[in-house]
Amino acid sequence: MQRRAATVYGVLFLVIAAGSYSLIGVAQEPGIDLEGETYTENDTLTVGGLEYTVASVGDGEGTLERVNQSARYTATWANNTTAQLDNTTYRVLIPNRTDPSQFTLREEFNLSENVSTVTQGGTEYVVVNRSDGNRSLVPVDEYKRQQFGEPETRQFSEGQTFQLAGNQTTVSNVTREEALLTWTAPRTVSTSFAEGENVTLGPADGGQQFVAHFPANDTVQLSPNPPEYQSQVSEINHFNERIAGLWGITILSVLTVVLLFGLAFLPNK
Structure with missing residues (x-):
C-alpha cells in the first residue's frame, strides 16, 4: 500500500x-525593440543643430564627439614668472598696488652654458676672463646688457587684445598676483554612454534626451523614448x-x- x-x-x-x-x-x-536610428563608428548625427560623430562603439559602450567652434579657454601669467610670446621669453611684472590694471613683459636673456657665475653678498656675478689673464666679476644684469643690449618691454592693459599662439587673446583681469588671459578656439567635446544610460544631446538650453541600446557589438541605437x-x-x-x-x-x-x-x-x- x-x-x-x-x-x-x-x-x-x-x-x-x-x-x-x-x-x-x-x-x-x-527582447529590446525600440524606435530610433542605429549608428556605427564614424557615423554622424545632428541634434538641435549640433553635429556629432560616433567616435567609438563596442562592448556595450560608446562615445560621441562634437567640435565646439567657440569654446572659451583661459590662462594665467603669474607675477615674476616667465612666459612665451612670439617665440620670445619674457618675465611678467605686475605693479605692487591694490588694484593694478596693467602688466609689463620684459624680455629675458639666458646665459650660455660656458658662462660661469658666482654669488657674493646676495648678488649674482658673471666671471669674466680678461685679456691680461685676470678675472673680473660683472653683475649678471650688467653682463646681459653688454651682451644682448637693453631688453624689450611690452605693456598690456585690461581689455587689450593680442595674438597668443595664433589666437586672439584678451587680457580679462589683472591682480597683484597674476594676469588672466581668455580666448575662444575650437574644442572637441566627448559624450560617453553605456547600455541603458540616458544621454542628453543638443544645445544646453534645449537638449534632447536619448537612451542608448546596443543591438550588436558594433552598433548603437539612440532612442528618444527612455521610458519605453x-x-x-x-x-x-x-x-x-x-x-x-x-x-x-x-x-x-x-x-x-x-x-x-x-x-x-x-x-x-
Whole structure:
C-alpha cells in the first residue's frame, strides 16, 4: 500500500516536473525593440543643430564627439614668472598696488652654458676672463646688457587684445598676483554612454534626451523614448524571474520523486 501511494505521488510530481520543463523549453525571452536610428563608428548625427560623430562603439559602450567652434579657454601669467610670446621669453611684472590694471613683459636673456657665475653678498656675478689673464666679476644684469643690449618691454592693459599662439587673446583681469588671459578656439567635446544610460544631446538650453541600446557589438541605437526602454527591461526581468521559478519547480519535483521512491522501497527489517 505504501509503495503504491509513493508510486502515485511520484508519477504526479514527474508530470509536474515535465510540465514545468516543457514550459521552459517553449518560452521565448522578450527582447529590446525600440524606435530610433542605429549608428556605427564614424557615423554622424545632428541634434538641435549640433553635429556629432560616433567616435567609438563596442562592448556595450560608446562615445560621441562634437567640435565646439567657440569654446572659451583661459590662462594665467603669474607675477615674476616667465612666459612665451612670439617665440620670445619674457618675465611678467605686475605693479605692487591694490588694484593694478596693467602688466609689463620684459624680455629675458639666458646665459650660455660656458658662462660661469658666482654669488657674493646676495648678488649674482658673471666671471669674466680678461685679456691680461685676470678675472673680473660683472653683475649678471650688467653682463646681459653688454651682451644682448637693453631688453624689450611690452605693456598690456585690461581689455587689450593680442595674438597668443595664433589666437586672439584678451587680457580679462589683472591682480597683484597674476594676469588672466581668455580666448575662444575650437574644442572637441566627448559624450560617453553605456547600455541603458540616458544621454542628453543638443544645445544646453534645449537638449534632447536619448537612451542608448546596443543591438550588436558594433552598433548603437539612440532612442528618444527612455521610458519605453525601462518598460521593456522590466518585462525581461519579469520573464527571467518566471523562468527561474519554473526551474525551481522542476528541480524540486525531481528531488521529491527521488525521495519518495527512496523511502518507499527501503528494505523491511
